[in-house]
Amino acid sequence: MQGSDVATEELKLRNQICFPLYAASRLVIREYKPYLDKLGITYPQYLALMVLWETDGVTVSFITDKLILNTNTVTPVLKRLEQMGLVERTPSPDDERSVIVMLTRKGRELERKAAEIPLALAGRLTEGPFSHEELSALKSSLDRFVAYLKCRGSGG
Amino acid sequence: MQGSDVATEELKLRNQICFPLYAASRLVIREYKPYLDKLGITYPQYLALMVLWETDGVTVSFITDKLILNTNTVTPVLKRLEQMGLVERTPSPDDERSVIVMLTRKGRELERKAAEIPLALAGRLTEGPFSHEELSALKSSLDRFVAYLKCRGSGG
């Protein structure tokens, strides 16, 4: 009977990890919202811009790989960023199938305005009851979690 | 200069916690998909049903509180579950504003079919390079994370 209880507990534990992940993800994005609103962008748009701020002039598939998202999600995001005048999309001369995404001057300027965001978010977390060690361990586990689950999508 | 570096590192750490959360959430939901497809339901629909499997005959706001979602998200989910014949929505006799959500026989029967899901997901995680301690610590941190951020939404 006791062995069964332990198994049940482990089952509960692993089952319940999924909902906290789902809830935490939405809640943290909600923390970003007031700062992103000031820039007039959404969180996925911010993610795409962060990729470009680190490496400008990359293909769509480079961005989908970094964000672990499909083309059918990233393409509309990039089109909206283009409509806002933050990026430009041009076919690659090397491979006409590929599309090169480049920041405009306006897109590069937004990086400076966005610099306050990680500062502000870090402040919000240090206000809370989280030690540096706990956040470090959390990030480390999440990174391994993502690395493990990532490859199970398109063949691994 | 070194003090500044430490600050920069902390900033990076806390900034980068958000993306792993976002990615992990989507990737874990993707792991659920094949099992939920067999039941013909989505992950948010599964969450709503889990609330009802634990406590049947509750109000819409009870479900929104449990799932930390707004009415404008939960109502369409419940209407789809109603269209599938899994739940029934009836105005509360006590308070005509409230809507009581009850499982149908079909909705209760689905619980047994869904029992394999946590088993299967637990299997997938134990296959991976995650110790019981790590998963336990991850869940613990996420729960505190959610509890901390939850109250900052509608007044705390």
Add this chain to the structure above:
DNA sequence: GTAATTTATATCGCACGCGACATAAAACAG
């Protein structure tokens, strides 16, 4: 008791997120 306010739920619009499918260019097979 009537008016103003709060509360529970729902509607609307927009932006994802993704499965299924389409299209066009590159690579490959013969």
Add this chain to the structure above:
DNA sequence: CTGTTTTATGTCGCGTGCGATATAAATTAC
């Protein structure tokens, strides 16, 4: 070189997720 396959990107449809707003019932103010 021509036909097939693969690859990169895009379109379409559906189901969230949420801000803004609507509606109706309960509560409160007076």
